[in-house]
Amino acid sequence: MSSSSDVRSPSLTGTRLTLHGAALGRPGAPVLDEVHLDVAPGEILTVVGSSGCGKSTLLRTLAGLLPPLSGEITQNGRPLTAPSAERALVFQEDALLPWRTLLANVELPLAVKGLPRAERRIRAEAWLERVGLAEHARRRPHGVSGGQRQRAQLARALAPGPRAILMDEPFGALDAQTRAGMQDLLVEVLHGTGATVVFVTHDVDEALFLGDRVALLGAGRLIAVRDVPRPRERAAHDDPARIALRREVLTSLGS
Amino acid sequence: MSRPAPRLARYALRGAALAAALGLWQLLTGLDIDLWLRFSQFPTVTDIAHAFADRLTGADYWTDLTDSLTRILSGFLLAAVLGVAGGVLVARSRLAEDLLGPLLEVVRPIPAIALVPVAILLFPSNEQGIVFITFTAAFFPVLVSTRHAVRALTPVWEEALLTMGGGRWRILGSVVLPGSLPGIFGGLSVGIGVSWICVISAEMISGQYGVGYRTWQDYTIVNYPGVFVGMVTIGVLGWLTSTAVELLGRRLTRWLPRTSYVPGARVPRRTHGAPSRTETGPGPKEEVSREQFV
Numbered sequence: 001m002s003s004s005s006d007v008r009s010p011s012l013t014g015t016r017l018t019l020h021g022a023a024l025g026r027p028g029a030p031v032l033d034e035v036h037l038d039v040a041p042g043e044i045l046t047v048v049g050s051s052g053c054g055k056s057t058l059l060r061t062l063a064g065l066l067p068p069l070s071g072e073i074t075q076n077g078r079p080l081t082a083p084s085a086e087r088a089l090v091f092q093e094d095a096l097l098p099w100r101t102l103l104a105n106v107e108l109p110l111a112v113k114g115l116p117r118a119e120r121r122i123r124a125e126a127w128l129e130r131v132g133l134a135e136h137a138r139r140r141p142h143g144v145s146g147g148q149r150q151r152a153q154l155a156r157a158l159a160p161g162p163r164a165i166l167m168d169e170p171f172g173a174l175d176a177q178t179r180a181g182m183q184d185l186l187v188e189v190l191h192g193t194g195a196t197v198v199f200v201t202h203d204v205d206e207a208l209f210l211g212d213r214v215a216l217l218g219a220g221r222l223i224a225v226r227d228v229p230r231p232r233e234r235a236a237h238d239d240p241a242r243i244a245l246r247r248e249v250l251t252s253l254g255s
Numbered sequence: 256m257s258r259p260a261p262r263l264a265r266y267a268l269r270g271a272a273l274a275a276a277l278g279l280w281q282l283l284t285g286l287d288i289d290l291w292l293r294f295s296q297f298p299t300v301t302d303i304a305h306a307f308a309d310r311l312t313g314a315d316y317w318t319d320l321t322d323s324l325t326r327i328l329s330g331f332l333l334a335a336v337l338g339v340a341g342g343v344l345v346a347r348s349r350l351a352e353d354l355l356g357p358l359l360e361v362v363r364p365i366p367a368i369a370l371v372p373v374a375i376l377l378f379p380s381n382e383q384g385i386v387f388i389t390f391t392a393a394f395f396p397v398l399v400s401t402r403h404a405v406r407a408l409t410p411v412w413e414e415a416l417l418t419m420g421g422g423r424w425r426i427l428g429s430v431v432l433p434g435s436l437p438g439i440f441g442g443l444s445v446g447i448g449v450s451w452i453c454v455i456s457a458e459m460i461s462g463q464y465g466v467g468y469r470t471w472q473d474y475t476i477v478n479y480p481g482v483f484v485g486m487v488t489i490g491v492l493g494w495l496t497s498t499a500v501e502l503l504g505r506r507l508t509r510w511l512p513r514t515s516y517v518p519g520a521r522v523p524r525r526t527h528g529a530p531s532r533t534e535t536g537p538g539p540k541e542e543v544s545r546e547q548f549v
Binding site for chain 1: 276315409411412414415416417418419420425429430433434508510511512
């Protein structure tokens with residue numbers, strides 16, 4: 001674990017991501033309009049909405065892959081114009097490079113960062129160990145399960161110590177039990193990184209479990225952002241405040 | 256994974272098929288059969304075998320062989336490098352597509368062998384002309400399949416590299432080239448085949464030494480067994496070089512899901528791998544049934 005504490009130390013403060021009245025989408029095909037959103041440093045913001053409502057568009061804009069059509073997007077107050085290693089993106093599936101072993105996949109962002117070979121190896125192995133893949137390190141993505149691939153993606157995203165992690169339905173293709181395990185793992189590995197997390201999902205329960213706040217998307221705009229009572233407590237699912245919020249979220253998504 | 260017994264049986268079957276074809280040939284030519292198709296003028300298998308044995312002991316045969324191989328390897332390697340580079344360039348850059356696209360599309364339909372006059376005009380020696388023709392033959396299949404492969408790359412791979420802070424060259428080296436290797440090798444396999452056709456034809460037209468030149472020489476001096484020795488040589492060389500390309504391709508694209516190149520394996524994958532693929536991580540209750548994600 002000594003090396004993974006190295007990993008955590010440089011990124012104890014997360015980044016602040018802010019959208020000021022932004023219109024998002026591809027040129028000629030706007031998906032979201034007038035988005036005002038402030039993601040506080042170190043918080044976990046979950047984003048829910050039915051499919052096609054622009055969740056992925058929002059995430060890609062925050063990643064810097066898609067410039068906003070209008071309005072402004074800033075990181076810690078400075079304009080955000082291009083992708084950067086400070087904001088890691090975790091995809092739904094198949095984003096690992098299939099010709100690289102899991103270890104080599106986790107080493108890749110470290111290589112991009114310019115770390116020497118030996119250090120890459122040590123860090124990547126430590127991260128694979130943290131996500132429970134130490135003994136699969138030399139396998140290729142096709143040789144492991146979908147859940148294992150997502151864990152490897154998590155390790156790949158966290159290894160270089162990003163200050164924000166943007167997750168695009170990372171557990172969306174997993175079955176319910178694997179998904180619950182992955183949520184616990186995510187909470188565990190995020191602990192101490194201090195990184196800001198924006199987590200997109202279509203699963204309301206997942207959003208309420210993981211998020212400090214939950215943002216609701218629908219009908220081409222950001223409907224609301226709500227504080228989640230007692231986040232990341234499995235026992236809190238029958239908390240009356242949580243039940244009320246869950247009902248509100250479901251109603252607004254249904255409309 | 257490999258089961259030796261059926262594998263051996265398959266090789267035996269292939270050998271037997273080849274032997275049967277040769278036997279039929281010997282029969283038809285040995286009996287001088289003339290049933291519309293005229294086999295009476297044809298050399299028999301044993302004639303050819305004798306001629307072959309004579310050739311193998313002479314020096315000319317090996318000179319021809321090394322000449323042809325040198326020509327094809329230089330032309331083909333040049334085509335591989337420039338074809339991949341051109342394909343990537345055209346697929347990734349709009350400017351390159353606009354500048355090179357029309358030119359390439361116009362030159363592409365011209366059969367490489369029709370470029371013999373061009374080669375003669377352009378190059379000071381026949382040797383370079385033949386290499387040029389061989390190059391042109393392989394260049395287009397490689398370029399076109401590289402272009403397709405690069406355009407078909409999964410976009411998230413590139414996005415992943417971008418969000419790691421990777422630049423253009425990093426994306427080229429870590430995503431574009433390795434990701435398009437399966438397609439590139441498709442083009443190389445076609446390319447090496449067309450290269451042989453063109454190197455032999457070019458040698459027949461303008462060569463000095465070389466398997467194609469020798470084959471044509473034998474024809475003009477009515478040495479039919481010699482012609483067939485030439486053909487067998489071309490066949491074997493072509494087969495060896497394309498097998499080499501194929502094997503290299505398989506080695507470099509081993510990461511592809513396995514089933515795509517084990518045509519004989521009929522064992523369903525799920526019964527095969529299921530027991531060894533249970534999760535062993537820290538999370539509680541994580542048994543993953545893999546089939547859903549494949």
